Each structure stands twice: as structure tokens, then as C-alpha cells.
Amino acid sequence: MSVEQHHEYRQRLAALDETVARARLDPEAQVHRAAGLLAGRVGCRVDEAHTYLLDRAAQQGRPAAAVAGDILTALQSRPGSGTRPLDAEVDTALRPRGRSPAAGRRPPAHPPSQAAGDWGPLVQQILDAMPGNHMALSPVLGDNAGITDWVIVAVSQQTADFSGRDVAQAVGRRITQVYPATVDTPVWQAWRDVVTDGRARKVGPFPYVGANTRAPADVLMTAWVSRVGPGVLSRWVRHDEQTRQTERIAQTERLGRLGWGEADLVTGQIVWSDELYRIYERDAALGPMSSEEQNALTVPEDEPIRRQAAEGFGRGDTVDVTVRIRVGGRVKHVRTIADAVRDAQGRPVKVYGIVQDVTMQHTTRAQLAEAEQLLQQHQNSLAAEHELAAQLRQIVLPVPAEPFDLPGLRVAVRYLPAEEASRVGGDWFHAASAEDGSVVLGIGDVAGHGMHAATVMAELRHVLAGLTVTTTTDPAQLLWHLNRLLYSRATTATAAVARLDPQSRSLVWAQAGHPAPLHARAGATTELTAPRGTLLGAVRAACYATATVSLAPADLLLFYTDGLIEHRRHTLAEGLAPVIATLNDISASGSRQPLADLLSRLRRANPDDDTCILAVRNHTPEAPDHSEGDHA
Amino acid sequence: MGPLSVSVDRGTLCLALNGDIDFVNSGPITQAIREAVLQGRPTLVRVDVAEVSFLDSSGLGALVAALRVATDCGAVFRVERPNANVYGQFEIAGLVEMFGLADGDGGRGCARR
Numbered sequence: 010m011s012v013e014q015h016h017e018y019r020q021r022l023a024a025l026d027e028t029v030a031r032a033r034l035d036p037e038a039q040v041h042r043a044a045g046l047l048a049g050r051v052g053c054r055v056d057e058a059h060t061y062l063l064d065r066a067a068q069q070g071r072p073a074a075a076v077a078g079d080i081l082t083a084l085q086s087r088p089g090s091g092t093r094p095l096d097a098e099v100d101t102a103l104r105p106r107g108r109s110p111a112a113g114r115r116p117p118a119h120p121p122s123q124a125a126g127d128w129g130p131l132v133q134q135i136l137d138a139m140p141g142n143h144m145a146l147s148p149v150l151g152d153n154a155g156i157t158d159w160v161i162v163a164v165s166q167q168t169a170d171f172s173g174r175d176v177a178q179a180v181g182r183r184i185t186q187v188y189p190a191t192v193d194t195p196v197w198q199a200w201r202d203v204v205t206d207g208r209a210r211k212v213g214p215f216p217y218v219g220a221n222t223r224a225p226a227d228v229l230m231t232a233w234v235s236r237v238g239p240g241v242l243s244r245w246v247r248h249d250e251q252t253r254q255t256e257r258i259a260q261t262e263r264l265g266r267l268g269w270g271e272a273d274l275v276t277g278q279i280v281w282s283d284e285l286y287r288i289y290e291r292d293a294a295l296g297p298m299s300s301e302e303q304n305a306l307t308v309p310e311d312e313p314i315r316r317q318a319a320e321g322f323g324r325g326d327t328v329d330v331t332v333r334i335r336v337g338g339r340v341k342h343v344r345t346i347a348d349a350v351r352d353a354q355g356r357p358v359k360v361y362g363i364v365q366d367v368t369m370q371h372t373t374r375a376q377l378a379e380a381e382q383l384l385q386q387h388q389n390s391l392a393a394e395h396e397l398a399a400q401l402r403q404i405v406l407p408v409p410a411e412p413f414d415l416p417g418l419r420v421a422v423r424y425l426p427a428e429e430a431s432r433v434g435g436d437w438f439h440a441a442s443a444e445d446g447s448v449v450l451g452i453g454d455v456a457g458h459g460m461h462a463a464t465v466m467a468e469l470r471h472v473l474a475g476l477t478v479t480t481t482t483d484p485a486q487l488l489w490h491l492n493r494l495l496y497s498r499a500t501t502a503t504a505a506v507a508r509l510d511p512q513s514r515s516l517v518w519a520q521a522g523h524p525a526p527l528h529a530r531a532g533a534t535t536e537l538t539a540p541r542g543t544l545l546g547a548v549r550a551a552c553y554a555t556a557t558v559s560l561a562p563a564d565l566l567l568f569y570t571d572g573l574i575e576h577r578r579h580t581l582a583e584g585l586a587p588v589i590a591t592l593n594d595i596s597a598s599g600s601r602q603p604l605a606d607l608l609s610r611l612r613r614a615n616p617d618d619d620t621c622i623l624a625v626r627n628h629t630p631e632a633p634d635h636s637e638g639d640h641a
Numbered sequence: 642m643g644p645l646s647v648s649v650d651r652g653t654l655c656l657a658l659n660g661d662i663d664f665v666n667s668g669p670i671t672q673a674i675r676e677a678v679l680q681g682r683p684t685l686v687r688v689d690v691a692e693v694s695f696l697d698s699s700g701l702g703a704l705v706a707a708l709r710v711a712t713d714c715g716a717v718f719r720v721e722r723p724n725a726n727v728y729g730q731f732e733i734a735g736l737v738e739m740f741g742l743a744d745g746d747g748g749r750g751c752a753r754r
Contacts, residue, residue, distance in 0.1 A: 456699050458664050499706070503698065522735045544736060577663075577695035581726070581729055581733075
């Protein structure tokens with residue numbers, strides 16, 4: 010790359026920077042983009058970069074978008090231009106928890122060396138005007154007149170930038186302090202040789218392992234050394250410099266779906282970046298499109314917008330316009346920011362443009378809007394559905410307000426609808442005497458919420474009531490029938506069913522994927538050991554086993570649905586603990602109205618879910634107890 | 642990442658669920674699994690639930706629906722790597738065997754490719 014080319018290249022980059030800065034997006038998108046760029050740069054995950062950004066913003070007490078802006082500016086400005094935000098931000102980004110490498114490594118201030126003499130400032134003036142990496146060095150002589158070190162007498166701007174120091178900071182320092190890795194490299198030897206014999210030399214390419222954390226671990230360099238005054242002038246080239254810049258730009262373009270182009274209005278030459286070819290899906294071999302070709306791609310609806318922007322540009326405005334273009338059979342949203350270098354009369358001489366494919370942003374926004382609308386509709390219909398479901402529930406499953414008696418049992422029921430109306434679901438209970446003199450108790454929970462669950466609940470409950478009259482009161486058989494019904498409805502539900510023989514006080518029960526009832530006796534509560542049973546509706550030929558428990562006088566049994574204990578951030582055991590504690594308390598208290606006490610004290614764990622509680626107390630025929638009804 | 646990811650590897654349909662599977666998302670998940678099974682016609686359906694933090698009755702219903710569609714298609718159905726809480730829910734629901742978890746190996750997850 011010639012000096013001239015290099016200069017142009019840098020100009021282009023500078024123009025790119027400016028326009029990128031102008032192309033800033035809304036704050037949130039900016040944070041996302043900064044996170045993306047940072048992640049690409051640092052090699053971490055985008056969400057990590059994102060978190061880091063927010064952390065930093067919090068630390069600095071600034072809006073995240075402001076920090077993101079700094080980082081965007083930093084990462085998108087050209088490398089080596091010496092913008093401190095770039096160095097500072099990238100360094101911090103690269104080592105988020107560490108100390109600043111520059112600060113940590115900075116040697117103590119060193120008095121300017123006498124050896125610098127008067128030629129230093131003069132060389133510095135020359136170097137100030139020169140591109141490239143140059144350094145003038147003066148030898149430091151040891152006791153035996155051998156060269157032990159070098160003092161930096163003058164340094165070019167670019168070198169100073171690269172090392173992260175300004176010129177004033179570098180001048181007067183010793184090489185062993187500033188660039189310790191140079192010691193005993195071929196260039197170190199060449200400096201000695203040049204001082205000794207006065208002949209200019211070229212060294213390299215040689216590998217240079219930078220001590221500076223910002224430099225890649227191993228860099229190839231070529232150096233030219235010549236004698237100047239009492240010291241040497243050393244110039245060097247990093248062979249990866251151009252690659253690095255190009256890669257960084259390519260990455261920025263790719264991440265931001267950002268392409269740039271420029272048109273020289275004097276020579277008619279147009280240059281496109283790779284990403285611009287990708288955005289326009291054009292073979293780079295064909296070369297850039299003319300602006301007429303580009304304009305022709307604009308969809309007709311957006312043509313007025315484009316034209317208005319073009320007129321503004323003619324008046325000297327900077328263009329920032331988003332239009333839809335039709336490329337490769339698809340419509341893309343493309344944002345263009347264009348600016349011009351103008352002559353003294355304000356006529357554009359050269360046009361720079363940044364083109365960004367913002368289709369994703371537009372699509373995402375459109376999809377979000379659509380999703381939001383759907384959600385709204387969904388909620389409206391849910392609200393209507395809830396009304397119906399609640400009415401249906403009231404008809405199908407009126408919940409008795411007071412405890413009531415069945416042969417050998419006193420029964421109390423509580424139904425707690427989900428806090429959010431739309432989630433009222435399919436919890437049900439059953440407590441009734443059967444034809445054969447037994448008492449059948451049941452509780453269940455149909456999966457899901459709303460009309461469907463309420464309908465299935467109604468069906469289940471009616472079928473259960475019918476079966477106890479016509480077919481069986483055996484809990485396992487009842488569940489077998491209910492399973493067949495649910496399987497045919499392609500719905501799942503859980504249930505527990507029990508039959509009490511009032512004469513023998515023996516309770517036979519079965520369950521289908523339902524939490525086992527709790528049995529409290531004299532201050533001690535146990536969860537009944539569940540017999541085998543699968544969720545209703547899961548498999549066609551499910552079989553249910555039964556278990557038997559003998560009830561003693563004043564025993565309490567609590568059937569419940571999982572809204573009572575289930576909570577998404579607790580284990581089931583954690584949810585169960587307070588319920589068991591309450592049961593222990595009440596069954597130990599000898600209260601005359603234990604059921605009312607129990608229902609008033611139980612709080613459901615999950616307000617998202619509806620909850621049904623069926624509590625029964627074994628009646629002692631010897632001493633009928635009517636107190637419960639009076640107080641509940 | 643959505644709550645469901647799907648991959649197919651020679652006759653095996655690997656499904657991975659993550660996060661809370663509940664009444665909010667169980668409908669679309671059920672539908673997506675159904676389509677994946679009907680399209681892929683696998684001989685084995687594996688559902689990795691290692692990343693599932695919570696299942697409510699609807700979420701459980703989604704797995705049952707998957708079991709049913711897989712079984713209807715003649716595929717073997719396995720749920721793999723439930724956490725202790727989720728496994729506890731399978732136990733209560735009586736689904737441990739149905740989900741192929743009874744052999745006690747806890748299920749090896751779908752091969753990552």
C-alpha cells in the first residue's frame with residue numbers, strides 16, 4: 010500500500026466513522042449492537058457482553074445507551090487513530106475485571122535523558138509530519154562504554170498511538186521500560202550495528218512478541234534502521250496491520266449488516282464494500298451499481314421518500330432515509346445515510362454512503378406488533394371465556410358454603426378460583442352417598458384452564474356421579490371408567506377417589522396421578538401412601554390399584570388439588586410443609602370446629618392456579634357432634 | 642431460544658424442552674411436537690427435559706399428548722433427564738414407566754451435534 014493509498018484509505022475510514030456515528034439507532038438497539046460488536050471483538054457471548062454493558066452503565070450511573078454509544082464509537086473508529094475512548098473502552102472490555110493494563114504497566118516518570126541533546130525536538134518535528142512507525146533513539150552507555158539501553162528521543166504519532174501513549178509520554182523513556190520485548194531482538198542488534206558502523210540496515214521480517222497486552226501475541230515486523238545524529242532512526246512495519254484493519258471493518262460491516270460505498274463525482278468512480286454487494290445481492294465481479302440502477306430497485310410506494318431525500322441532498326443536507334428495495338425477489342428495508350465532500354460552492358465532489366440492511370429490525374418490530382395484537386385478542390376472548398366458565402362452574406359445581414354431613418362423615422369444601430380470572434380451570438370435587446350405603450368422595454383437576462377444562466370437569470363429575478349409581482363404587486373401577494372417558498377426549502386430568510364404609514370405618518381409595526390425601530390424627534399428619542395409578546387420559550388401558558386406611562374417631566382427611574401446594578419456585582415437599590403443620594395444629598387442638606378452622610387457615614401456594622380443598626372428619630356415632638355446623 | 646427445540650437424527654426425533662412448561666406455552670408446544678412427529682415419522686422420540694424448571698398440569702398434558710402421538714405412530718417414546726422436582730411430578734402422575742424412566746438410568750440426553 011503506497012503512502013497515498015494509505016492516506017485515502019484512512020480518509021475513507023474516517024468518513025465511515027462519521028457516518029456510522031450518525032447512523033445511531035434507537036437506544037435499545039444501540040445497546041444490542043454495542044453488545045454484538047463487543048462480543049465479536051472480545052470473543053465472548055453476546056449476552057455476556059450485554060450484561061457487561063449494563064453493569065458498566067450501572068457502575069458509571071449513566072444510561073446503558075450512552076455507554077453503548079461510547080463503545081460503538083470506539084469500536085467503529087479506525088484502529089490506530091489514537092482516539093482514547095477506543096483504547097480505554099476496548100481495554101476495559103477486554104479485561105472487564107482487571108486493572109487498566111496501561112495504568113498498571115506505566116513506568117515511573119523518567120527524567121529526559123541528557124543524551125537526547127538538542128536534536129530530539131528537531132527530529133520530533135520531522136516525525137510529526139510523517140506517516141508510519143518511526144522512533145529516534147539515543148544510546149545509553151554503560152560503565153564499560155557498551156550500549157546498555159536506548160532513550161526514545163522522538164516518536165511518530167502513529168507509533169505513539171499504537172503503544173497507547175502520547176508523544177510526550179514516550180519521549181525520554183528508555184526502551185527497556187517501554188518496549189522491554191525489544192531487548193536482544195534482531196532490531197536491538199541492528200541499532201547497535203548502525204551506531205557502530207553508520208550503515209543503514211533492514212531487519213526482518215522477524216517475529217516480535219509484544220509485552221503490550223493490546224498487541225497480538227506474535228507479530229511479524231520488518232524494521233529499517235539508519236543513523237541520525239548521535240543515535241538511530243528506526244522505522245518499522247507490522248505485517249498484519251492492514252489485515253487487522255480490514256478484518257475489523259469487515260466484522261463491523263457484517264455484524265451491523267452495514268455496507269459503505271463512495272462515488273467520486275469528478276472521476277465517476279464508484280467503490281462498494283463487500284457487505285454492500287451482499288445487501289444488494291450483487292456479484293462483486295459485476296462492480297458497483299450506478300445510482301440510477303440502485304434507485305430503480307426502490308419499491309414504488311417508497312419512491313416519493315427516496316426522491317425527497319435526494320432533493321434534500323441536492324440542497325446540501327445529509328441524507329438519512331429508510332426505503333424498501335426489491336432484491337432477489339424479496340423486499341428489504343434499507344437505511345441509507347449519505348454525505349458529501351463539497352467544493353467551495355457547496356457542490357458535491359465525492360459522496361459517501363452507509364447502507365444498512367434493517368429488514369430484521371423491521372420484521373421483528375412487525376412480528377412483535379402482530380404478537381401483541383394476537384395476545385390482546387386472546388385476552389379478550391379469555392375474558393369472555395372466563396365468564397362462561399365461571400357460570401358453568403356455578404351450575405355444575407355449586408360449592409356448599411357450610412360443612413355438611415354424610416353417613417359417618419362431616420364434609421367441608423372450599424374452592425379458591427385462580428386470581429387471574431382467565432385461569433379459572435377444571436378443579437372439581439364429589440362427596441355423596443351411593444346406592445349401596447357407602448360414601449364416595451372424589452377430587453380432581455383437569456389440565457388447562459378456561460372453557461375446555463370447565464367442560465371436561467363438568468363431564469367428569471356427572472359421569473362419576475352416574476357411575477356410582479349405576480355401575481360401581483369401587484374407586485379403582487371408577488377411575489378406570491374416567492380414564493376411558495378422558496382418553497377419548499384427548500385431555501388429561503388427575504383425580505383421587507375414595508369410598509368409605511360407614512359401618513367398618515374403612516376407607517378404600519385410588520388415585521390417578523393425583524396428590525395423595527393427608528391423614529391427620531391427634532396432632533400427627535401423614536400423606537397416605539399412594540396406590541399405583543396413572544394420570545387420567547394418558548394411556549388407553551390404565552389400571553388402578555387401591556389402598557385401604559382405617560379411620561379412627563375425629564380423624565381428619567384432606568383431599569386437595571395441587572394449587573394448594575404447587576408453586577413453580579418451590580418443591581412439592583416445601584409446598585406441603587405448611588399444610589401439614591396446619592393439620593397437625595388443628596388435629597391436636599381438639600377444636601370443636603376443626604373443619605372450619607382448617608379451611609380458614611389454609612392458604613393456597615399458587616395464585617395462578619385454582620384450588621379445591623375437600624376436608625372430611627370422621628364422625629363418631631357414639632357422640633354426634635353438631636358444633637361444626639353452628640360455627641362454620 | 643424458545644421452550645422447544647427439535648432435531649432429527651436418522652429415525653430419532655430429539656426434542657428438548659426448557660424453562661417453565663405451563664398453560665401459557667403448552668398449547669403451541671403440543672402442536673409443534675405433534676407436527677414434528679407426524680412429519681418426521683420417527684421410530685424413537687426422545688424428549689430431553691433437563692432444562693425444564695417447572696411443569697404444571699398443562700405442561701404434563703403436553704408430554705402426554707406427545708406420548709400419544711408418538712405411540713399412535715408406532716414410535717418408542719422416552720422422556721430423559723428430568724430434575725428431581727419434575728421427576729417427582731412424573732411419579733405422582735404415575736408416568737415414570739410410560740415415559741421410559743423406570744429403568745433408573747435417568748435418561749441420557751440427545752446427542753449434541
